[in-house]
Amino acid sequence: MVVTTLVILAVFLILAFFRASITSWLFALMVIVPVMAIQTQISGTTLQVVYLALFLFVVFFGIPPLRRAVITAPILKIFRKVLPQISATEQEAIDAGTVWWDGELFSGHPDWNKLRAFPKCGLSKEEQSFVDNEVEQLCAMLDDWDITHTRADLSPKVWEFIRSKGFFGMIIPKQYGGLEFSAQAHSAVVTKVASRSGTAAVTVMVPNSLGPAELLLHYGTPEQKDKYLHRLAQGKEVPCFALTGPFAGSDAGAIPDFGVVGYGEFNGQQNVLGVRITWEKRYITLAPIATLLGLAFKLYDPEHLLGGEANRGITLALIPTDTPGVRIGRRHFPLNSAFLNGPTQGDAVFIPMEYLIGGTTRIGQGWRMLMECLAAGRSISLPASSVGGMKLAARTCGAYGRVRKQFKVPVGKFEGVEEPMARIGGHTYMVDSARRFTALAIDLHEKPSVISAIIKYHATERGRIVINDAMDVHGGKGICLGPDNYLGRFYQQMPIGITVEGANILTRTLMIFGQGAIRSHPYVLKEIAATMDQNNKRALLQFDAALFEHISFSLSNAARSFVYGWTGGRGIPVPEGAETSRYYQQLTRFSAAFALSSDIAMAVLGGTLKRREKISARLGDVLSLMYLCSATLKRFEDDGRPADDLPLLHWSMQDALYKIQEAFDGVIQNFPNKIVRGLLSVLIFPAGQRLSLPSDHLGHQVSTLLMTPGAARDRLSDGMYLPKDEQDAVGALEAALTSTLACEPLQAVLEEARKAKKLKALDEVARIAEARDAGIITADQALQLERDYALRRKVIMVDDFDPQQLQANQA
Ligand SMILES: Cc1cc2nc3c(=O)[nH]c(=O)nc-3n(C[C@H](O)[C@H](O)[C@H](O)COP(=O)(O)OP(=O)(O)OC[C@H]3O[C@@H](n4cnc5c(N)ncnc54)[C@H](O)[C@@H]3O)c2cc1C
Numbered sequence: 001m002v003v004t005t006l007v008i009l010a011v012f013l014i015l016a017f018f019r020a021s022i023t024s025w026l027f028a029l030m031v032i033v034p035v036m037a038i039q040t041q042i043s044g045t046t047l048q049v050v051y052l053a054l055f056l057f058v059v060f061f062g063i064p065p066l067r068r069a070v071i072t073a074p075i076l077k078i079f080r081k082v083l084p085q086i087s088a089t090e091q092e093a094i095d096a097g098t099v100w101w102d103g104e105l106f107s108g109h110p111d112w113n114k115l116r117a118f119p120k121c122g123l124s125k126e127e128q129s130f131v132d133n134e135v136e137q138l139c140a141m142l143d144d145w146d147i148t149h150t151r152a153d154l155s156p157k158v159w160e161f162i163r164s165k166g167f168f169g170m171i172i173p174k175q176y177g178g179l180e181f182s183a184q185a186h187s188a189v190v191t192k193v194a195s196r197s198g199t200a201a202v203t204v205m206v207p208n209s210l211g212p213a214e215l216l217l218h219y220g221t222p223e224q225k226d227k228y229l230h231r232l233a234q235g236k237e238v239p240c241f242a243l244t245g246p247f248a249g250s251d252a253g254a255i256p257d258f259g260v261v262g263y264g265e266f267n268g269q270q271n272v273l274g275v276r277i278t279w280e281k282r283y284i285t286l287a288p289i290a291t292l293l294g295l296a297f298k299l300y301d302p303e304h305l306l307g308g309e310a311n312r313g314i315t316l317a318l319i320p321t322d323t324p325g326v327r328i329g330r331r332h333f334p335l336n337s338a339f340l341n342g343p344t345q346g347d348a349v350f351i352p353m354e355y356l357i358g359g360t361t362r363i364g365q366g367w368r369m370l371m372e373c374l375a376a377g378r379s380i381s382l383p384a385s386s387v388g389g390m391k392l393a394a395r396t397c398g399a400y401g402r403v404r405k406q407f408k409v410p411v412g413k414f415e416g417v418e419e420p421m422a423r424i425g426g427h428t429y430m431v432d433s434a435r436r437f438t439a440l441a442i443d444l445h446e447k448p449s450v451i452s453a454i455i456k457y458h459a460t461e462r463g464r465i466v467i468n469d470a471m472d473v474h475g476g477k478g479i480c481l482g483p484d485n486y487l488g489r490f491y492q493q494m495p496i497g498i499t500v501e502g503a504n505i506l507t508r509t510l511m512i513f514g515q516g517a518i519r520s521h522p523y524v525l526k527e528i529a530a531t532m533d534q535n536n537k538r539a540l541l542q543f544d545a546a547l548f549e550h551i552s553f554s555l556s557n558a559a560r561s562f563v564y565g566w567t568g569g570r571g572i573p574v575p576e577g578a579e580t581s582r583y584y585q586q587l588t589r590f591s592a593a594f595a596l597s598s599d600i601a602m603a604v605l606g607g608t609l610k611r612r613e614k615i616s617a618r619l620g621d622v623l624s625l626m627y628l629c630s631a632t633l634k635r636f637e638d639d640g641r642p643a644d645d646l647p648l649l650h651w652s653m654q655d656a657l658y659k660i661q662e663a664f665d666g667v668i669q670n671f672p673n674k675i676v677r678g679l680l681s682v683l684i685f686p687a688g689q690r691l692s693l694p695s696d697h698l699g700h701q702v703s704t705l706l707m708t709p710g711a712a713r714d715r716l717s718d719g720m721y722l723p724k725d726e727q728d729a730v731g732a733l734e735a736a737l738t739s740t741l742a743c744e745p746l747q748a749v750l751e752e753a754r755k756a757k758k759l760k761a762l763d764e765v766a767r768i769a770e771a772r773d774a775g776i777i778t779a780d781q782a783l784q785l786e787r788d789y790a791l792r793r794k795v796i797m798v799d800d801f802d803p804q805q806l807q808a809n810q811a
Helices: 002-017 022-039 044-062 064-082 088-095 101-106 112-117 125-141 144-151 156-164 183-194 198-208 212-219 222-233 366-403 415-443 449-474 488-499 504-519 524-532 536-567 581-610 613-638 643-670 674-684 696-707 711-716 729-755 764-773 779-796
Strands: 239-242 258-266 269-285 292-300 311-320 341-352
Touching (some): 022 044, 064 536, 088 366, 088 504, 112 613, 144 198, 156 198, 183 198, 198 212, 198 488, 269 292, 415 613, 449 504, 581 674, 729 764, 729 779
Antiparallel strands (some): 269 341, 292 311
């Protein structure tokens, strides 16, 4: 009996694993049930009941029209009742954008060959030249202390350079005088500028991100495009876009700002049909100096002048800021950053209909337009600016950790410091990979809404980890602000990226899995669409197909998750590669487990899953981490599998895989149903949780890589601005690293001479001269050591000021 049961379970496991058809399942049941019945020697009447039940089961499930009428139709009815109400704004967010690699991760069986077949990330000659010349020049002009402390603005020269060189027109096509850059190039520009000045990066990225240019390109009327795109590309117009207000932050769809359709006077003309808009917006980047104000408001037409309903929904307008009644100019002060950000208000400001973006045909479509544009912008700007800062942190921590000595040892060599150094290297490598991979999606004409939320969240969160660690590695050097502090402003400004374009808590808990479960899941959207279809016959057909495929998908994921849980993913066919194949296998295993747990969470928690933000967040973490891992593997392949980069690859992959395991554990431990907790635990971790964090030795390798000049260090920080001037704080640090390493043999000679009491001088500079005079080192070597001392001193020193210079109310 035990053997029979085991055989039967094995048959079920195999059928589920290979996603057998309904017919195969029914056939298996027709064999198994009689065998079981005979083996258990049940009485004649019971046997008849069992056979009848089996017969009915086979007939109802095996004959599709009967199945639809008897089984699917009641289920559809229940679905229609229990399915949570999706608000119009939620529906538009779900409909906006496309599904890309996130769909593969939801499939339970990602196609890794597809990942490897995506084109390599790279820039065209023209784009590379812009990065190497114009961006390089801009970075050289930027003095972040002057910007953030002295002027609280970019200098007029920098403003002029940004405008005249086309930085505001990176996404605008050449036919309108723009640079028409790829997303990859756009991202590379922002990354480089951000590694020099956060203020400049925000100033450059906002007009290229969610704003008037992007909206006009997609939805503008031909007249609007002709009127504004040239001027925007040349920086003759400064744009901003105002959605957020005091009473509508994260819940931006709830904006109270309103416009009422009516007749008014415009440019001396009477009885012009237009809209009277009243708004109060805040936090609007570039608003204080904007010449063009993009505005979101709710449109009402109480007198039905446009025909149709009175309440017309969110609508967008583009308003020249010299229009009478537009109030701009005041500034907020976001965390010592000096980019221009402030409030704007208007009270019954009259605009003609042609100011509506896309004209009257786009009335009421504002939310959808914003959602669609947000995916592209969010995929590029914030990830790029975060990565710029992370690269700066990685490069400078490596150099500082090697140059700065305490207890006669470079601080980066202490085991305690190796820990943050490893995080800095590993996270920078992984987030930079995801930045490149996501920009590639945009270049492939995707609008990946779920992925844009993933990359925005993780680039900024990991940016926060990296800058905190970088501050620790630098000690007091990071704390004391001044022209020589290259980290302090980045540290202060990090929360800005966390807050904007979907504040991070909301992005993690509500958007990534909440949207992904519907948008990227292979069947859920089809099932929802069927439940909403008013045509009952069509709805039933579609629902039946989706439902039974969904069931087979879930059973397959349960079986595969269980089997792979035992083997740790071993045996799964994946692309070859000694260093990477186990990672592909573990990701496939987790993808199956993720698809399974998503289905179970949706089935058991239904509409309440939306409110179970902690469960939803952890499932979102699994999805996000699988995405970051995919991007990292892709980058390693694209870079030609460089052996030097292996510590970064291994550290980042092992850290992320461990965190996936932790996220699953969090879901299981906190799932509000005991039976499901047990089931998930058995199906996902049948052999326990066997992954561990990267080893100390691996962390040591990453830390050493950061401190050692070479190809791997250069690749990690590739794309950041590296000043060559030794008077510059970062330039001096780079020079000091090279010099320190070159001078170490000479330092050893001096130390030996000191120990042998051949040198008596008490300070370093005097000792160098003494060694030269005693013939212990040559005159050239003495010069080399003197330069090294001067560089190290410049690196170690921090700024100090006359007290008056720091008075808050100085002119
Ligand atoms: C410097 C800066 C520049 C900006 N630039 C612009 C701009 O150019 N144009 C523009 O229109 N807007 C802009 N914004 C607005 C920005 O996008 C909003 O600040 C952001 O959406 C959050 O709104 P809020 O600050 O009012 O936070 P709130 O909405 O009050 O949120 C407070 C906290 O609650 C969390 N939260 C809210 N709802 C939920 C939920 N359902 N589940 C879980 N957590 C939740 C949030 O994550 C956040 O942590 C800018 C903001 C700043 C600070």
